[in-house]
Amino acid sequence: QQPVQSPQAVILREGEDAVINCSSSKALYSVHWYRQKHGEAPVFLMILLKGGEQKGHEKISASFNEKKQQSSLYLTASQLSYSGTYFCGTPAIKAAGNKLTFGGGTRVLVKP
């Protein structure tokens, strides 16, 4: 089952902060985050492997609450380069091929 992302879209001014949420109805043991710029392929940002673990990529950080089955991506002091669509991906536990199910995406537009 596909994880649910919210919001679907967000518009920011440069320097503002935003939070993107990813929730699943199934138990999670990891959450992946990817960013896709317009016309390009998705790029891996980070993976969260433990409950409550936080990671960072530039000024983008994420948290993973295993008990709540959700992850949040934090865009801090956003830059123009942060524009794009963010996807979370969740693997089924011990899924063959370690395939991911991706959320519907959150479109982020950072304006000057």
Place this chain on the structure above:
Amino acid sequence: SQTIHQWPATLVQPVGSPLSLECTVEGTSNPNLYWYRQAAGRGLQLLFYSVGIGQISSEVPQNLSASRPQDRQFILSSKKLLLSDSGFYLCAWSGGRWSSYEQYFGPGTRLTVT
């Protein structure tokens, strides 16, 4: 370092024509390989994945097939294209058993069926 290639980058094909998209990975061995399709403005739909040569799992019943003739080669095919096959096709790889299974995507093939 690892590199993933896809070709062609862009393709315009008439309805009913065959299709062959190729993906190759360099710098790693025994990767898991994936084919995704992305409709305009939409999310990522997993079409096929492979954990080894000749091992293909299909996720969505459709007009497409996949093959893995070599360890680092993944091919997406169709005998007769439909209008609904248009989209952005992405190949991705992930490491094997001892990796974190993050996926790395190729540059993609933009297919338009006319």
